[in-house]
Amino acid sequence: MRKNVTVALLLATFLAAIEGTVVSVATPVIASELNGAALVSWVFASYLLFTAVSTPIYGKVADLFGRKRVLLFGIGLFTVASLLCGLAGSMEQLIIFRALQGLGAGAVLPISMTIIGDLYKYEERGKIQGILSAVWGVSGVLGPVIGGFLVETLSWRYVFLLNVPFALLSFLMIVAFYKENVSETTERIDVKGALLFAGGTSAFLYALITFSETNVWTSPVIISGVASLLLLASFYVSERRAKTPLFPFALLKHPVIASINGAVFFAAWVLVSMSAYIPIWAQAVLGKTATEAGFMLMPLSVSWTVTSIIGGRTLGAASPRRRAVSGMSLLLFGTILLTSLTQASPDVFVYLAVALIGVGFGLSQPMFIVVLQTVVSYRERGTATAANSFLSTVGQTLGVAVFGAVFNFIVLSGFRTEEALRGVSLESFFNRAASTALETGVRLQGEQLIADGLNTVFAGAALAAFIALLIALRLPVHPPEPSRDN
Template identity: 65%
Template sequence: MRKNVTIALLLATFLAAIEGTIVATATPVMASELNGAKLVSWIFAGFLLFMAVSTPIYGKMADLYGRKRVLLFGIGVFTVASLACGLAQSMETLIIFRAVQGIGAGAVLPIAMTIIGDLYTYEERGKIQGILSAVWGISGVAGPLLGGFLVESLSWRYIFLLNVPFALVSFIMIVVFYKETVKATSRKIDYRGALLFAVGMSALLYGLLSGSEAEQFLRPTVIGSFLISAVLLFLFYRAEKKASDPLLPPAVIKHPVIVVINLAVFFSAWVLVSMSAYIPIFAQGVLGKSPTEAGFMLMPLSLFWTITAIIGGRTIGTASPRYRTMSGMGLLVVGMLILVFISRETSDVFIYLAVSLIGIGFGLSQPVFIVVLQTSVGRSLRGSATAVNSFLSTTGQTLGVAIFGTIFNLSIIQAFNDSKILSGYSIDPFFQATTANRYGNAVHTAAELALADGLRLVFIGGVLCALVAFAMTFRLPKVRPDDKPN
């Protein structure tokens, strides 16, 4: 049973993992075809926003009512939304369906990891996390290649249809093989707290993302979103203090080891989005690469993440959580520093080197973070602990998209407005080489420089976030924690 369930969970993980790598490769083409360069951040942000908001709620539901039904619901929603994304006729409808995808994905990844935490011991979890990383690695290699091929040969729409067969197989296997005994409980989910949290966080993230899209945060709608968020999250805090079974258990959010892990994961998520979302734009808009060539530049991230995680997972029982994660976060700093200094004249080798170092860094650290976190709490809190960790990772990526997107947009808009050569030109065509080449050499070169300067600011932000994540690892224990009773 355990083997078949693990295979189903790996398929579910592949379902979510390949989505990110394919979409990242196709983003410039989608933005150009749907005339939505200013909305490009929302392709990622709409997905991440609703994934972030729903994740803690799913985690609590899984602790109270069982993992199986929550995971199946998430896979079903994700699949239907994927079909809808493939049929989208405008950037606005694509973003809406991506948001629905996020609602499904909010259950898939954290609940799959929670089930693995239930089925395996500390040492075994390390090995399975290595295998999970292999799935991410395969998707990371296949995604850009397949995504680039589909974009160039057929259409970007086909990238969403790939989710369907994997989803169906995973869904059926979980239904057939995962036998879960759910104990009857008088505990109930804190629906009032869940509603306040969901709407409050949605308002906060919407305000950030809407402000970043419009390049200014003082519009009435943005200010209103922040005010609504502040009120609702304050009410959520009050409700949680009075709740008999709060949505975010104090034993999870106040645990010293979990706090450090969550902060490191939160800031490393900014690093991940700063390079995975913007390297394809740099490759196509600045270096003149094709979508497939741009996808190749992201491949080392998944490849080296996979190799490092597999090797490290087999020695996780003897390795120091502190020193391994310090090494991983340190490599993130080095990799992002390399990206800061790349330019139009930089050899592709340096980009591959930076992405490889970042991949090794994540491979060293991320499996250790999740294994130590799941070992630090018992089964009754494992779903919530894993979900909160996933929530902070997703929120970090969402905030990264919003803040970095604002920095990038403001930079290139200012550059276009200030340039005598670029003034009056639309930014959209310069996101990919095929449309940018239609313009004269002087215009094309000036646009490449403007894009490169904006992207450099994003990478500098990534360096700062990597430094914060690195500092967090000094607070992790030197020895492995003991498994907590259920």
């Protein structure tokens, strides 16, 4: 039973993991075809926003009422939303359907990791988490290549259909093989707290992302920001009084959990800078095709996979602090290298930087989740795992918003002020045929402006990596003692 369930969970992880790499490669083409370059960040942000909002709620429901039904619901919703994304007729429709995908993904990844924590003891989790990371790596390798091929030969719409067969197979295997004993409980989900949390988080992220698009304190931004403060303050008060709080704050204050969550939060900024902006660098600055842009992301997945598999087998004897510090240091070195890129830089510099970042994630991420699941009890594992996923997703969402604001401010301001670029659309640089049709001087000036914006984004990622490194220094030197019911 355990083997079959593990295979099903790996498939579920694969369908969610491949989504990010496939969409990243297709985004420039989607922006060009749907005339929505200014809304590009929303393609990522809507997905991440609704993943972030739903993840903690799913985690608490899974702890109270069982993992199986929550996971099946998430896989089903993710699959339907993927089909809708492939049928989208406008950028606005695509953003809405991506939000539905996010609602499904909010259950798939954290609940899959929670079930693995249930099935395996501490000594085995490192190996399984290494295999789980390998799935991320394989999807990262196949996603850009397959996605680029589909974009160039068929249509970007087909990239969303890749999820369907994996989702159906995973769904059926979980139904058939995963037998769960759910004990009766009189506890109930804190509906009031869940609604306040969902509303407050959504309003906050909406305000942030909207500001990143406009760079102006408009009425929607101000209203959403004030609403988020009021709702989240009410959520905090409600949680302090609730019998079954959505977020047990005492759990999140645990020194090991707090350090892991902090490092994961800032490392997520680095990850989103890679997935969202390396393809733009390749296509808009270097003039590469979607497939070639996908190959530039491949070292991230390959190095992450290899490092996770090797490191996972020795995780039980490893020092959490040493692994985390090594991983965050490599993230910092990789992002610093990216800030030095120019239009004339050899491609090998991009590959090297992305590979270093992949090794950093491979060293740290499996260790983070294994240690976190070890220091909590069975009844807290879903909540703790979901909270960690939530902070990672919020980190990515904030990264998309902040980096999007910086990139848009630099690039769009330049397009408005530079005389040679007036009347030239940013979308034209996302399409190889359109960019090569421009005058050489205009094209080079536009590419340089986009490169400046991207270098600034990578500098922001380097700062996030440095903060993650400082937080990693707080982790314990020795592996923690397992919880009594672990």
